[in-house]
Amino acid sequence: MAVASMEEELKSIVEQAKDGVQELASMADYEAFKAKFVGPHGLLTQKAKTIGKLPAEERPKVGKLINQVKGELEAVLNGALERIEAEELAKKVGPAIDPTLPSPDGHRGVLHPLTQVRRDVARIFRRIGFTIAEGPEVESEWYNFDALNTPEDHPARDEQDTLYLPEGIDVKNVSRKGDERYVLRTHTSPVQIRTLLKEKPPLRIISLGRAFRRDKVDATHSANFHQVEGLYVDKDVSVKDLKAMLDYFIHELFGKDAKTRLRASFFPFTEPSFELDFMSPNLGKLSNQWIEILGCGLVDPEVIKAAELDPEVWTGYAFGGGIERIAQILYGIDDIRLFYQNNVKFLHQFR
Ligand code: DAH
Numbered sequence: 065m066a067v068a069s070m071e072e073e074l075k076s077i078v079e080q081a082k083d084g085v086q087e088l089a090s091m092a093d094y095e096a097f098k099a100k101f102v103g104p105h106g107l108l109t110q111k112a113k114t115i116g117k118l119p120a121e122e123r124p125k126v127g128k129l130i131n132q133v134k135g136e137l138e139a140v141l142n143g144a145l146e147r148i149e150a151e152e153l154a155k156k157v158g159p160a161i162d163p164t165l166p167s168p169d170g171h172r173g174v175l176h177p178l179t180q181v182r183r184d185v186a187r188i189f190r191r192i193g194f195t196i197a198e199g200p201e202v203e204s205e206w207y208n209f210d211a212l213n214t215p216e217d218h219p220a221r222d223e224q225d226t227l228y229l230p231e232g233i234d235v236k237n238v239s240r241k242g243d244e245r246y247v248l249r250t251h252t253s254p255v256q257i258r259t260l261l262k263e264k265p266p267l268r269i270i271s272l273g274r275a276f277r278r279d280k281v282d283a284t285h286s287a288n289f290h291q292v293e294g295l296y297v298d299k300d301v302s303v304k305d306l307k308a309m310l311d312y313f314i315h316e317l318f319g320k321d322a323k324t325r326l327r328a329s330f331f332p333f334t335e336p337s338f339e340l341d342f343m344s345p346n347l348g349k350l351s352n353q354w355i356e357i358l359g360c361g362l363v364d365p366e367v368i369k370a371a372e373l374d375p376e377v378w379t380g381y382a383f384g385g386g387i388e389r390i391a392q393i394l395y396g397i398d399d400i401r402l403f404y405q406n407n408v409k410f411l412h413q414f415r
Contacts, residue, residue: 067122067129070111074133077107081137085144094148098141108134177414178290178403181274181391185292188316189270192309194294197269199255201276202229204240207254208247211370212333225274226250227287248276252293253384254331256363259295260371265378266298273385283399290387297363297373297380303336306360306381314342314357317390321345325354334361334382348396354391358385 088094101107111128115123175183184198199207209221220226229235229246238246256269271293278287287353296305307326314322326338338361341354360383365375390399395414397403402410 067125070114070126071129074108074111074129077101077111078133078136078140080107081140085140088144088148089151090147090154090317094141094144097144101137102134103143108137110255125127132269163222174412174415176403176411177391177395178387180414181387181394182290182292184317185387185390186270186272188313192268192312194268194270194296197255197259197271197295199249199252199258199271200238201249201274202235202238202246203249203254204238204246205244206241207257208249208251210241210244211257211367213364213366213370214332219222220250223278225278227278238400249274250277251275251380251384252291255293256295256333256367256382257371260297260368260373265373265380266296268294268296268298270294281401283401286388286400286404289400291356291384292387292390294360294383295363295380296382297378299367299377299379301379301381303362303381306383308363309381309384310340310360314340317394318342318344319346326360327356329361331359332363333364333367334359335364337361340383340385347393350393350396357389357393358383360384 084097088097099106102109103285108130115130118126159395190196205221209348211220225247229248231245233246243297252271252273252275255273259267259269259271273290274288275291276288277285279287281287287296294309296309303326308326311324314324322342322344324340324342327341329337329339331337337359339356340358340360341356343352345351345355347355360381363380363382368375368378368380380394388403391397391403392400
């Protein structure tokens with residue numbers, strides 16, 4: 065009789081444990097829960113203490129029952145302990161990973177704005193049949209000045225304006241006319257001469273690269289900057305051809321709404337010479353005003369002669385301008401130094 069009711073009570077203790085164990089979420093929960101059953105004042109411990117009061121013949125049976133229940137409780141508690149430990153560990157180590165997957169993208173880089181403009185310009189001219197020509201950054205005086213009809217007394221040839229290499233230096237991999245001095249090229253125009261001496265016209269090329277001047281660096285000057293040079297040599301090239309090409313270029317760069325004008329100017333290597341101005345309605349602060357963008361003109365007969373061609377047969381147009389200048393106008397940048405400081409906050413705006 066007493067055994068039967070004891071059996072009932074013990075069963076209900078196991079049931080309670082099985083139900084309660086599912087809600088345990090931490091080691092603290094678990095410890096408290098365990099104490100509730102098998103601790104010094106736990107439910108099972110209480111029951112075990114009553115054995116002494118039972119009639120002697122019932123004690124072995126009840127003792128056995130208690131042991132059995134104890135085993136069951138332990139199994140339930142151990143199951144919970146394993147689950148909680150696994151959960152706490154999982155929380156610490158984070159979500160499962162697959163080490164065979166490629167690593168996640170880090171900071172995605174972005175092309176420098178000058179690189180973007182350089183590539184845009186190259187793409188625009190490639191579409192109308194221009195190829196890319198290159199020339200050395202260290203130039204000889206003849207290529208940089210004389211062949212471009214720039215006389216000895218021209219201010220650009222002054223030591224104050226141009227970076228000359230020391231006298232007597234021979235740059236082995238840069239050919240020169242005689243034994244003239246070398247300079248860091250002050251513009252990309254000498255590529256015109258090197259190309260004409262190497263390839264036979266008709267030809268059309270652009271050249272993109274560094275140029276150097278002896279300038280103090282400030283918001284509008286940099287001793288090292290970048291230019292684009294263009295040259296087309298063929299028979300009967302006229303200002304009309306030049307203007308048509310420039311209109312195409314400006315429309316591609318700044319949109320179809322842009323207007324252009326040629327303004328008379330002077331360069332030793334073109335005749336006539338012009339500045340190209342353009343105006344656009346959607347250029348922020350620079351909207352609706354004439355902006356000077358590059359120099360151009362028809363190739364001077366003296367340049368054709370320097371390139372060992374007959375100026376009675378060959379004519380051409382040329383143009384040249386700053387990559388920085390184009391980028392500044394396109395993106396509204398008012399300080400040229402920003403291009404060279406590699407400030408990531410600046411660069412990341414050009415995505
Ligand atoms: N070389 C000139 C400069 O650096 C730019 C230039 C003007 C290039 C007129 C040309 C040209 O080819 O025709 O300022």
